[in-house]
Amino acid sequence: MSHTATRLSLWSELRASLKLGSPIILTNLAQIAILTTNLIFIGSLGKVELAAGSLTASLYQACMIFSLGLVSATIPMLATSLGKDRHNIAAVQNILRHGFLSAFIICLPFWLLMWQAESIWLALGQNPDTARISASYIHSIQWSLLPYLGYIVLRSFFAALEKPLWTLNVAIGGIAVNAVLGWMLIFGKGGMPQLGLVGAGIATTITNVLMLAAMLVLVYKHPVFKQYRIFTHFFRWNIQQLYQLWKLGIPIAITFTLETLVFYAAVIMMGLIGDTSLAAHAIAMQISSVSYMIPLGFGQVATIRVGLAMGRAAPHDAVQAGWVSYGLGVGFMGLAACLMWLQPEFLIQFFIDIQAPENRAVIITATQFLFFAALFQITDGAQAVAAGMLRGLYDTRTPMLLALLGYWVLGVPIGAFLAFVLDLEGVGIWIGFVTGLTIVAVLLTLRWWRHGTRLLARRE
Numbered sequence: 001m002s003h004t005a006t007r008l009s010l011w012s013e014l015r016a017s018l019k020l021g022s023p024i025i026l027t028n029l030a031q032i033a034i035l036t037t038n039l040i041f042i043g044s045l046g047k048v049e050l051a052a053g054s055l056t057a058s059l060y061q062a063c064m065i066f067s068l069g070l071v072s073a074t075i076p077m078l079a080t081s082l083g084k085d086r087h088n089i090a091a092v093q094n095i096l097r098h099g100f101l102s103a104f105i106i107c108l109p110f111w112l113l114m115w116q117a118e119s120i121w122l123a124l125g126q127n128p129d130t131a132r133i134s135a136s137y138i139h140s141i142q143w144s145l146l147p148y149l150g151y152i153v154l155r156s157f158f159a160a161l162e163k164p165l166w167t168l169n170v171a172i173g174g175i176a177v178n179a180v181l182g183w184m185l186i187f188g189k190g191g192m193p194q195l196g197l198v199g200a201g202i203a204t205t206i207t208n209v210l211m212l213a214a215m216l217v218l219v220y221k222h223p224v225f226k227q228y229r230i231f232t233h234f235f236r237w238n239i240q241q242l243y244q245l246w247k248l249g250i251p252i253a254i255t256f257t258l259e260t261l262v263f264y265a266a267v268i269m270m271g272l273i274g275d276t277s278l279a280a281h282a283i284a285m286q287i288s289s290v291s292y293m294i295p296l297g298f299g300q301v302a303t304i305r306v307g308l309a310m311g312r313a314a315p316h317d318a319v320q321a322g323w324v325s326y327g328l329g330v331g332f333m334g335l336a337a338c339l340m341w342l343q344p345e346f347l348i349q350f351f352i353d354i355q356a357p358e359n360r361a362v363i364i365t366a367t368q369f370l371f372f373a374a375l376f377q378i379t380d381g382a383q384a385v386a387a388g389m390l391r392g393l394y395d396t397r398t399p400m401l402l403a404l405l406g407y408w409v410l411g412v413p414i415g416a417f418l419a420f421v422l423d424l425e426g427v428g429i430w431i432g433f434v435t436g437l438t439i440v441a442v443l444l445t446l447r448w449w450r451h452g453t454r455l456l457a458r459r460e
Contacts, residue, residue: 013317013324016162017301021328023164025297027155030171032293034178034207035061038200041186049197052134055126056197058264059117060141063110064148065260069253070106071149071156073245074099075300076307076391078160083311089228096157096230098241102249103149114142133197140201147208154215159304163224170214178207251396255387255403262407262436269419269429277426279352280365284373284430287347288380291336295329295381299388302326306392315455322389322448326382333381337374344370365426372430379437386444393451402443411436 035057042053074095081091113120118135122128155167181203188194195202219225263285270281305321340347344367345354352359352366387399415432418424424431 009317009320010324013305013320014328017298017305017321017324017328020159020162020164020304021297021301021325023168024159024300025294027164027168027171028293028297029290030168030175032289033175034204037175037179038182038204041182042197042200045186045196049133052130052137053197053200055121055130055134056117056137056141056201059114059120060138060145062257062260062264063114064145065256066253067103067106067110067145067149068152069256070246070249071099071103071152072252072391073102073249073396074153074156075160075303076394077245077248078156079304079307079392080311080394082160083308084313085311092157092228093230093232094238094241095245096153097234097237098245099153099156100150100234101237101242102245103146103153107146107149110145111142114138137197137201140198141204142201144201144205144208147205147212150212151208151215154212154219157228157230158215158218158225159300160307161224162304166218166222167215170211170218173214174207174211177210178203181206248394248396251400252391255396255400258400258403258407262412262433265412266415266429266433269416270426273419273425276361276365279362280369281426281429283348283352283362283366284369287340287370288373288377291333291377292380292384294332294336295384298325298329298332299385299391302385302388303391306389310393315458318392319452319455322392322452326385326389326445326448329381329385330378333377337377340370340374340377368427369430372427372434375434376430376437379434379441382441383437383444386441386448389448390444390451395447395451398447399444402440402447406436406440406443410439 038053038057042049077095078092081088081095085091117138118131121131121134126134151170155164158164158167182200184190184192185195185199185203186197187199192199219230266281266285267278270278302322302325305325306318309315309318309321345363347370348354348363348366352362354363390396390399411432413432414435415429418428418431419426420428422428
């Protein structure tokens with residue numbers, strides 16, 4: 001009977017994780033699609049505009065990733081609170097109001113930074129015309145950061161209540177709105193002025209405002225959400241509560257940023273090697289980025305399910321929830337790795353004409369990179385889910401330090417040494433990727449295993 005109960009419990013957790021994870025993963029993919037749509041439109045304007053758009057996307061995404069990490073602290077806090085007492089409305093209100101406050105505070109320095117983007121890029125030696133055009137784009141898109149973070153705070157609320165499907169619906173609507181507005185404002189269609197890159201920024205800002213507005217309508221109208229009356233006593237802020245959120249959120253934000261900056265460092269190193277390596281790297285990274293959304297989603301599922309279980313003082317359920325999400329995330333990445341190993345040209349053809357003779361060098365190099373990208377997928381998936389599992393236990397500081405060790409103390413230097421000292425070039429950089437991520441994945445998994453052992457021992 002014990003074995004039967006265990007199997008039923010595992011099956012129940014598997015179904016719950018898949019039900020929660022599917023819309024979260026699709027939402028992550030939908031949000032990537034908004035900036036991708038902008039770059040596709042901008043690319044048709046010309047090479048200079050595409051370069052300017054890429055500069056803006058890099059700086060904006062760096063600011064967005066850090067801010068996203070900070071306000072993501074609301075997810076484990078809400079999950080634990082709701083697990084403890086689903087009807088503690090005051091606690092939910094308190095977490096959300098400080099999530100919104102954190103979003104506003106973190107936007108202020110980033111708005112100032114982005115406003116000075118042209119000076120920053122000129123100091124980094126970028127082409128003056130490219131820097132000027134890029135600055136006009138970032139000055140129009142930077143205002144989208146605050147409504148986007150407001151949307152993320154409410155997304156955390158919906159996910160903690162295990163109602164993520166509504167967030168997915170809003171995100172899909174956002175893709176459509178951004179595409180239509182971008183088409184009209186960038187190219188001057190439908191009677192609108194032709195604004196070029198500025199139009200792309202305006203379109204995304206309007207889209208994020210509308211997405212936040214749609215979430216607010218759900219908060220006020222949906223019976224599950226409106227009972228929490230989340231804007232009651234909205235200005236009753238507390239320094240201690242803000243400190244607790246930032247204490248949890250800052251390490252998450254730094255961890256996200258450390259990982260993101262690794263990829264920017266890789267782009268710079270690939271550029272030093274040559275255009276062929278840079279183009280091949282872009283293809284391999286884009287393929288990897290899409291598949292990464294799945295373990296990232298299961299990492300968010302792990303945070304919520306572990307937090308809910310800890311809130312209701314069920315350590316066995318917390319440990320089981322963590323391992324189920326881990327198995328789902330790593331298992332999917334194993335399938336993705338097999339596809340990269342067995343059918344690399346099938347994936348490459350979506351980004352470049354594999355029949356064109358002039359592209360042959362890029363295809364051969366991209367195929368080499370995808371071999372290591374397959375290994376990279378498994379370890380990256382493991383660290384993404386393991387980090388999410390640990391966040392469910394409010395363990396964020398040590399994972400941050402492990403990310404610093406794996407990515408910057410080991411991964412980047414090893415990649416640079418192999419690429420430029422041992423002349424392995426781009427392959428060496430990818431070996432450095434795999435090495436750093438593997439170390440982080442193993443250390444985070446061991447840390448979760450130790451936590452789980454202690455939790456189960458406490459239960460006994």
